[in-house]
Amino acid sequence: MAARKKIVSRDAVPKICNELRAKGKKIVTCNGSFDLMHIGHITFLQEAKARGDALIVGVNSNSSVKQYKSKDKPIIDEKHRMESLAALECVDYVVLMDEKEIAVPLINLARPDVHANGEEYGKDCVEAKAIKAIGGKLYLVKKVPGFSTTELIDRITQIYCRKK
Template sequence: MRLPPAALHVSREIPDEGRWNLPPAARVALRGRHQLQEDDVILDAAELEAFVREQRARGRRIAFTNGVFDILHPGHLRYLQAARAHGDVLIVGVNSDASVRRNKGRDRPINSERERAEVLAAFECVDAVSVFDEDTPADIIARVQPDVLVKGADWPTDQIVGRETVEARGGVVIREPVERGYSTSAIIEKVRSL
């Protein structure tokens, strides 16, 4: 675990636009000390575009991944840490509740999109979270134009949505190994069987 610089302190009275002027490392350090709220990391489409422009202007390598992230487990955390290691910043796209229901059925998600985004935003390895409503992440990937698209190795390369978009601009797609023994669906089934 990285500890934030001890001397770093920013008042909660700083206007929202002032927080954007902090370097990302300071925002991450502040988040680790509970000085900033998750809303500083959970971004709507316009905020996400501004965040991406800021990162590009600073010459940062942008990694992107996406998923439902419904009931988080250690496999999710390790996956996100590995995804972050492929870039200077990690943006996580999260399926909206409606998107999850269309993809996984009406009994999912267990946790709301807001709750899922909030938990992800609290992870030190996650720099930005944005909820998308489409069935696939194709649109958000096209908007972000990440340098690195990270997906689990359980996805065949030819089925990774956004691969062509990323590769067309010189980016890379990385299939990160999946932790065996962890599954949100298995956790849900286990709880239901109790």
């Protein structure tokens, strides 16, 4: 599937998921801002995809990222973040989500078999109750040490913003 065709509207998600279920496919969801894509993101997405047949990625909109992270973020616009995700082989669908906390709305929309989340959020994360309520499972993915958007920004700042 061409990368841009993987980017779908929120309204299309339930229909896509019903079609996948009718074919006996196991659906996995995950979510995040995916700003400044790095190996930690890619490993997370590959691990999530390995739990099923179709991976649907919810992406925080620009306004959503500003609400829950910082007024200075995201660095990369939502359109480009979605296109980058859609270009990855492990990602089947990408959907833009506008809420401050997008995980539970995504779970309720897609009704996945599995929802993947970073291990650092723990088994009692906000997604746990929502995924359990629909009969799905929570899968926690280990973080790749040394790779987070914040750590990358800090490193770039240290290297390129030194006083000369």
